[in-house]
Amino acid sequence: MSIINTRAGTVRLLAALAAVSLTVVACGEGDGGPVTGNGGGDGGGDGGDASNYPDQNITVVVPFSAGGPTDTVTRLIAEPMSEELGQQIVVQNVEGAGGTVASGEVANASADGYTVLMHHIGMSTAPALYQDLGFDPLEDFEMIGLVTEVPMTIVARSDFEPETLEDLIDYVTENADTVTLANAGIGAASHLCGLLFQDAIGVTVQEVPYEGTGPALTDLVGGQVDFMCDQTTNTSGQIAAGEVKAYAVTTPERVESLPDLPTTEEAGLPDLQVGVWHGLYVPAGTPEGIVTRLSDALKVALADQGVIDQMAELGTAPVPEEDATPDAHRARLEEQIETWGQIIADAGVEQS
Amino acid sequence: MLDNLALGLETAFQLENVLYCLLGVVLGTAVGVLPGIGPTATIAMLLPITFSLEPIPALIMLAGIYYGAQYGGSTTAILINLPGESSAAVTAIDGHEMARQGRAGPALAAAALGSFFAGTVATVVLAVFAPPLARAALEFGSAEYFSLVVLGLIASIALARGSALKALAMIALGVLLGTVGQDIYTGTPRFTLGARELFGGLDFVSVAVGVFGVAEILRNLENETTRSAFVERVKNLWPSRDDFRRIVGPVVRGTGLGSLLGVLPGGGHVLASFASYSVEKRLSSTPERFGHGAIEGVAAPESANNAAAQTSFIPLLTLGLPAHPVMALMIGAFIVQGITPGPNVINEQPALFWGLIASMWIGNLLLVLLNLPLIGLWVRMLAIPYQWLFPAIVVFAAIGTYSLSFNSFDVYAVAVFGVLGYALIKCGCEPAPLLLGFVLGPLLEEHLRRALIISRGDASVFFTRPISAVLLALAVGALVVSVLPAIRRKREEVFVDDD
Numbered sequence: 001m002s003i004i005n006t007r008a009g010t011v012r013l014l015a016a017l018a019a020v021s022l023t024v025v026a027c028g029e030g031d032g033g034p035v036t037g038n039g040g041g042d043g044g045g046d047g048g049d050a051s052n053y054p055d056q057n058i059t060v061v062v063p064f065s066a067g068g069p070t071d072t073v074t075r076l077i078a079e080p081m082s083e084e085l086g087q088q089i090v091v092q093n094v095e096g097a098g099g100t101v102a103s104g105e106v107a108n109a110s111a112d113g114y115t116v117l118m119h120h121i122g123m124s125t126a127p128a129l130y131q132d133l134g135f136d137p138l139e140d141f142e143m144i145g146l147v148t149e150v151p152m153t154i155v156a157r158s159d160f161e162p163e164t165l166e167d168l169i170d171y172v173t174e175n176a177d178t179v180t181l182a183n184a185g186i187g188a189a190s191h192l193c194g195l196l197f198q199d200a201i202g203v204t205v206q207e208v209p210y211e212g213t214g215p216a217l218t219d220l221v222g223g224q225v226d227f228m229c230d231q232t233t234n235t236s237g238q239i240a241a242g243e244v245k246a247y248a249v250t251t252p253e254r255v256e257s258l259p260d261l262p263t264t265e266e267a268g269l270p271d272l273q274v275g276v277w278h279g280l281y282v283p284a285g286t287p288e289g290i291v292t293r294l295s296d297a298l299k300v301a302l303a304d305q306g307v308i309d310q311m312a313e314l315g316t317a318p319v320p321e322e323d324a325t326p327d328a329h330r331a332r333l334e335e336q337i338e339t340w341g342q343i344i345a346d347a348g349v350e351q352s
Numbered sequence: 353m354l355d356n357l358a359l360g361l362e363t364a365f366q367l368e369n370v371l372y373c374l375l376g377v378v379l380g381t382a383v384g385v386l387p388g389i390g391p392t393a394t395i396a397m398l399l400p401i402t403f404s405l406e407p408i409p410a411l412i413m414l415a416g417i418y419y420g421a422q423y424g425g426s427t428t429a430i431l432i433n434l435p436g437e438s439s440a441a442v443t444a445i446d447g448h449e450m451a452r453q454g455r456a457g458p459a460l461a462a463a464a465l466g467s468f469f470a471g472t473v474a475t476v477v478l479a480v481f482a483p484p485l486a487r488a489a490l491e492f493g494s495a496e497y498f499s500l501v502v503l504g505l506i507a508s509i510a511l512a513r514g515s516a517l518k519a520l521a522m523i524a525l526g527v528l529l530g531t532v533g534q535d536i537y538t539g540t541p542r543f544t545l546g547a548r549e550l551f552g553g554l555d556f557v558s559v560a561v562g563v564f565g566v567a568e569i570l571r572n573l574e575n576e577t578t579r580s581a582f583v584e585r586v587k588n589l590w591p592s593r594d595d596f597r598r599i600v601g602p603v604v605r606g607t608g609l610g611s612l613l614g615v616l617p618g619g620g621h622v623l624a625s626f627a628s629y630s631v632e633k634r635l636s637s638t639p640e641r642f643g644h645g646a647i648e649g650v651a652a653p654e655s656a657n658n659a660a661a662q663t664s665f666i667p668l669l670t671l672g673l674p675a676h677p678v679m680a681l682m683i684g685a686f687i688v689q690g691i692t693p694g695p696n697v698i699n700e701q702p703a704l705f706w707g708l709i710a711s712m713w714i715g716n717l718l719l720v721l722l723n724l725p726l727i728g729l730w731v732r733m734l735a736i737p738y739q740w741l742f743p744a745i746v747v748f749a750a751i752g753t754y755s756l757s758f759n760s761f762d763v764y765a766v767a768v769f770g771v772l773g774y775a776l777i778k779c780g781c782e783p784a785p786l787l788l789g790f791v792l793g794p795l796l797e798e799h800l801r802r803a804l805i806i807s808r809g810d811a812s813v814f815f816t817r818p819i820s821a822v823l824l825a826l827a828v829g830a831l832v833v834s835v836l837p838a839i840r841r842k843r844e845e846v847f848v849d850d851d
Binding site for chain 2: 065068071072075092093094095100101104129132134177178180185186187206208209210211212214215217218219221222223224225233236237238240241243310313314349
């Protein structure tokens with residue numbers, strides 16, 4: 001501890017402090033640095049040459065917090081994609097306003113293939129939920145391909161009376177003015193699934209929004225609210241432990257990690273089909289060669305056994321190869337914007 | 353029970369695990385010291401690195417970062433009045449005052465020792481009572497949280513060192529600032545001035561670094577530009593016998609309060625440091641010393657905060673439910689490691705569960721061994737001429753704030769709140785109650801509205817649910833004590849600034 005006894009010592013201390021902070025920031029900076037703008041170039045310029053793409057790090061922007069389901073899916077595919085492309089992929093979390101902050105940033109980034117957006121079903125609901133969005137999901141992006149479609153589960157507090165999905169529908173219909181339906185916030189996947197459920201059974205119930213899945217699930221386990229619909233990534237642990245009661249999974253097929261749980265179709269509600277689909281985007285105007293290169297790398301990543309195994313742990317699976325393409329992705333987005341625009345308008349959700 | 357603890361200690365004492373624990377707490381201390389770069393950002397950045405580790409060392413390291421940051425956070429709050437999170441804001445009130453009086457050493461030592469004691473006790477609480485406590489905490493619904501926050505706000509008028517009226521005004525301003533952003537129930541943007549960056553609300557770090565740190569620098573520059581060093585004379589590095597005597601009670605009470613509040617998954621941990629400070633000021637026979645460098649005002653909130661940081665793992669580990677954003681990140685880490693977070697973790701992964709708990713005690717020991725020798729070093733920093741120190745503080749604050757979400761908007765917000773904070777100081781208003789309102793206001797609104805949504809607008813839930821009713825009765829009691837005219841005369845002597 002002798003260094004602290006000299007003035008030089010204090011200077012060294014400051015230098016060390018600065019070094020620590022710069023290292024920490026450098027990690028962050030390395031995570032993509034400024035998303036928008038590429039040092040003034042018009043982006044199309046030297047980045048437009050697809051033949052030597054990629055020759056620098058690629059940033060994938062995730063519009064939700066690190067550690068969440070979307071972030072996890074992104075990091076899973078980033079590794080094999082990065083191997084395939086021969087460049088490092090850095091994941092950057094830009095949170096806010098249901099993912100629209102990140103989308104807006106990527107929409108305005110250089111169209112050189114070095115800034116990529118991972119987004120989920122929220123891309124298709126944004127036009128209906130937000131006014132002055134600042135970007136158009138269909139006009140301002142090129143689609144690279146779909147990634148995965150995370151199934152959702154309808155779950156209730158463990159002492160909730162109904163035992164099956166049919167019981168639940170009857171019970172909710174009879175007790176429409178006392179039942180409470182939780183969700184993780186306006187525009188969250190659980191909110192959308194809840195809207196779809198009400199739409200499918202033709203009954204409106206009291207929705208109880210939370211700030212995120214964590215608090216919503218906490219109150220469900222604590223019995224403060226009656227039921228909700230959320231992604232398997234969030235609910236399967238609680239279902240397995242019997243802390244919540246599960247009625248059905250919202251995809252056409254059963255989920256490997258919850259083999260006893262019937263699908264909505266099997267359980268008598270075929271109209272409720274919803275999955276949290278994820279896709280990759282780059283800014284509009286990105287050269288076709290680059291889009292194809294990224295799309296091919298995505299296909300390779302989705303065929304990776306490690307990715308398949310880890311997705312299975314999360315209760316999901318990669319999309320079939322033909323869906324990991326720009327055309328399939330665009331078609332899905334167009335169809336979903338229409339579908340959700342209608343449902344959200346019918347439900348009377350206000351634009352913000 | 354003993355078998356479990358033995359398993360835990362055996363796991364935690366494996367060389368690899370001790371090393372990752374050390375790495376975690378060192379990193380945590382480093383990021384805690386730097387304002388703005390909080391544990392959430394650090395864990396988020398390090399998450400991908402932990403993919404390649406075994407689950408146990410990975411989670412031990414991530415947990416170490418979290419509670420290590422709780423230790424480190426008090427350092428900058430005490431030395432340069434830069435609290436990086438809500439708990440440190442309370443420490444800054446008396447801690448920084450102590451530093452100005454040349455008593456930064458005892459303040460830092462009290463914080464470290466109090467934290468160590470709290471960490472040790474909280475580890476035992478975790479090991480012995482985790483499952484029943486987690487069950488009990490689930491009884492807390494929105495009605496209970498609302499009443500708890502009401503009690504917290506009323507009790508915290510004690511945070512003020514000057515006029516109680518101004519303190520109330522500051523709490524109200526803080527509550528208003530807390531309403532900025534998208535309303536979670538309708539999605540309607542409020543007071544966002546059309547800026548999408550404000551949809552998620554103002555960030556605590558921007559506000560705290562502005563009204564505390566930057567405002568403090570402006571005030572110092574106003575009349576002390578000629579002063580060569582921040583503190584002329586550093587008195588002692590170690591708490592005196594008298595200091596030790598003073599902090600024993602506050603540390604024990606702070607630990608108890610923090611352990612209890614930390615268990616509540618709906619945000620009890622943010623109340624811990626505010627609540628324990630208020631309690632100590634009320635219990636003290638010399639409350640007028642609070643706000644002027646009372647060592648109890650450092651020891652109590654630091655103990656409470658560290659205890660709460662540790663017991664906030666209870667809902668996560670026993671039920672798989674995250675109490676705050678850092679815990680949500682930990683859930684991500686569990687999932688990536690192939691462990692489904694949920695009530696089955698204890699049974700399916702006993703080595704992980706008990707090892708993680710035992711590692712917390714080891715981590716706390718490492719932290720106190722690491723931090724006590726550093727005190728001398730930190731205190732020397734205050735001898736740096738102020739004209740060098742303040743630009744460095746501003747740069748660190750800007751870097752830290754920028755790293756929150758890599759958004760320059762947050763840095764501009766620091767500047768704005770710096771000016772606001774300076775204006776408030778000029779009006780004789782203090783920033784601590786403002787921050788309290790800012791932190792608790794959104795909780796108050798969220799739970800009030802949710803309780804009423806669930807009850808279909810029937811306000812009687814606040815009185816018919818027993819826990820809520822008791823909390824409200826306590827709040828009324830606290831209010832009566834502060835406003836009764838007979839007590840009022842005494843209260844004025846106690847609260848009015850007697851500079």
